[in-house]
Amino acid sequence: MGHASALLAIPFCAIEIVIVIYAVRHYWFTLNRLFGRQRYPLIDIDIADWPAVTVLVAAHNEEAVIADCLECLLHVDYPADRLHIIPVNDRSTDRTEAIIDEVVARNPGRITPFHRRSGKARKAAALQEAMENLVHTEIVLLFDADYLPGKSLIRQLVAPFFDPEVGCVMGRVVPMNVGQNLLTRMLEMERAAGYQIDQQARMNMRLVPQFGGTAGGMRKSALFEAGGWNTDTLTEDTELTYRLLLHGWKTVYQNRAECYEESPVKWPVRVRQNKRWAKGHNQVMWKYTLSLFRPSRLTLLERLDGVLLLWIYAMAPALLIAWLLAVAMFYMGYYLEVPMMVLFVAAFTALGNLATFFEIAASARLDGAKARVQILPFNFLGFLVSMMTCSQAAFELVREAILGGDAKWDKTERARKMEPRLVQESVPQAVSQPVEVSVREAA
C-alpha cells in the first residue's frame, strides 16, 4: 500500500510543479502590467500610405447581428477606395443571405458578398475559399459577425503591418452585453484579464501574443507561406499563431484597438464554446509542442511562453487528476502535507479559464472599472465550470484519438439584446435606422 501510494506521489508532484510554474507566470504577467514598462511600438501611426485591405466577416446563421457589423465597417475611418468588405456567408440557413444582400443593395460598390452554399463545414474552410477566390490584397482583416468595429479600428489593425516582421495582428475584444446576467458579467471580467493582462504582458515582454481569429488580421503572403488555413482544427486561430511563429512571423497585440463583441448569455452555450476552444487548443498543443524546441529564430523566452500557452487548457484535467491523486493518497495513508498545501494554494491562483483571479482584479483596475470587481468571488464558479468542461473536452479528445471520430464544431449562438443606445454609439448616426430594424428583428 505504501509503495503504491508513493508511486502516486510522483505524478502528483509533477503536476504540482507545472501548476506552480503557471502560477508564477500569471503573477509575472500581472506584475508586469501593473508596474513594468509598457510597450506599444506600433500604435501611433496616424498618417501613412495606407495599403488596400480586405475585411472578411465570417457569418454562419448570423441574421441577428450581421447587419450591424457591416454598417459599422461601412463607416470606418479608412480610405473607402482601399477597403474591400467581404461578408463570408457560410451555408447559412436563416435570413443572413437576404440581410447581407439588403445592405449590399443600399451601398453599391462597397461590399462584395460571398455566399457559400456547399463545401466543408467550419470557419477556416469558408475563409480559405474566400481568400483563394476573392481576396486580392496583401492585408486581410477578420471579424466575426457579432463584432462592431469602431471608426479607427481598421487603421489600428493595419498599422502594425508596416513592420515587415509582423505576420498577424490581434486587437482587443470588449464584451458589450455585460449586464445581461451573472455569466456575461463574469465573462466580461475574464475577457478583460485575458487581453488587458495576458496579451499585453506578452507584448511587453516580446513573447507570443495569440491571434484570436477575429478583430485581427494577417498578411496574405504570410498565411500562404505557412500553408493557408488549416480546415481540420477547431481553433484555426491558435494553430495559425504557431505556424506563423515557426515560419518567422510575429503576431502582435494592439491593446488599444478595441472592438465590441457579444458574450454567450447561457451556460450551455458557454460550456460548448469552452469545450470547442479546449479541444482545438489541445489539438494544437499535440501538434506544435515539439516543433517549438527545434532550431529556429525563436528566443528561449518565446519557446517557453509558447509551450506554456499551448498547455494552458491541459491544466484543467491535470488539476482534476492531481486532486483525485491527493484524495487517493490521503485514504491510502500517504499524506504529503507541504506539497498538498502548495497545490491547494497554487490551484486557486494559477487557473481560471486563462485568467487568475489576481489577473482579473488587476485588469479591472487597469480598465478603471469600479463596482464590477466586487463580483470577483463568483468567478470561482466560472472557474469550476471551466475546469470541468476543459477536462471533459480533454478526455473526449483522448477518446476520439483512440476510438476514432471527428471533433464536432459548435457555433456560438447569438442572443443580441443590446440597448439601442449602444448600437447608436457604435454604428454611425447616418445608418442608425436600418440597424434598429435588425435589432428589433433579433429581439
Place this chain on the structure above:
Amino acid sequence: MIGAVVSLVALTGTLMAVPLAPAFIELYLGQDTEPMPVKDLTENVSDFARDFRNLLEDGSPAAHHAPARASALVLETDVFLDEGLFFADRIYAKGKLAAGGHNVFSGVLGEKDIDLGENATVLSWAHAQGAVVVRSGSTVYGRLSAGEQVELGVGCSFERVHAPLVTVAGGTKRVPANPAQPEETSVLERVTNRILSRDDFVLEPGERLCSNVVAGRKIRLAEGSHVIGSLKSNGRMELGPNVRVEGSLVSASDLRIGDGCLVLGPVLAEGDLFIASGTQIGTPQRPTTVRAPRIRISPGVTIHGSLWAHERGQVKD
C-alpha cells in the same frame, strides 16, 4: 444546547458570508454593468485647436478635450506681442501673430501664420491654419500643428508635431536627385518577399535591394544604398549618407538616419531616433509618421506628416 448549536452555525455562516456581501450587493444592485467604453483613436493632433474654435464660435465645449473654461484672448488683427509675457488664457488670433522672445503661451490658435518668437514656451498646444514658426530655444509641450508648415529652430524641444511640411531651420535641405515617383499602390502591397537574417544585415555602398528585410540584430545600410521595401531590426539600425528607402524603418532599439537620406514610409524606433541633416521623410503626396520615445533631429531635415516624440524631441546641431 440546541440554541448554542444554532447560534454557532448562524455565527459561522454569517462570518463566511460577510466577505461575499459586496459580491451579492453588486449582483443585486448592478451598479457597474455598462460595457467598457472602447477607445476612439480617430483623434487628430489638431483636435485641441478645433475644440477651442468650436468653443469660441458656439460656446459648446465640443469634445472631451476642451476645458469648460471659455476665457480667451481674441486678437482681431495682425498683432506683434511684446517679449517676456505669460498668457494664462488661450489666444485666438484672427490675423497673423508674431511674438517677441521668452513668452509663455497656454494655447494658441491662429487663422493665419504664427511666429512664437525665440525661447518661447507652449504649455499645451499651438495650431495655425497657415505656418507656425518655432524659433531657437523654444519648448513646445503637447501638440504643435499647422495647416501648411511647421518650422522648428535649432535648440527647440517638442513632443507631437504635425503638418504637411515640417522643416528644421538651417542646414542643407535635400533636393532628391531622383524624386520619389508616385506609385499606384503602397510599398507594403508591392513588396511581399523578405530576407530573414538571424544576425546583422549589411547593405554595401550603392547596392540596390528590392525586398523587405528582418534582422535578428543590427541593420546597416551603407552610403548610397537603395531599398525598395521595409526594414526591421531587432537591434540598432544605421543608415549611412544618401540612403533611399521606399518603405518603413522599424527598429526595436536605436535608429540613426544619416545625412541626405530619403525615407518614404513610417519611421519607428523603440529607442533613440537620430535624423541627420538634409534627410527627407515622406513626400507631399504621401505623408507619413515618425515616432520614437526620444527624437533628435538636425537642421535641414524635412518631414511630411507627423513627428511624435513620446518622451522628448530635440532639434540639435
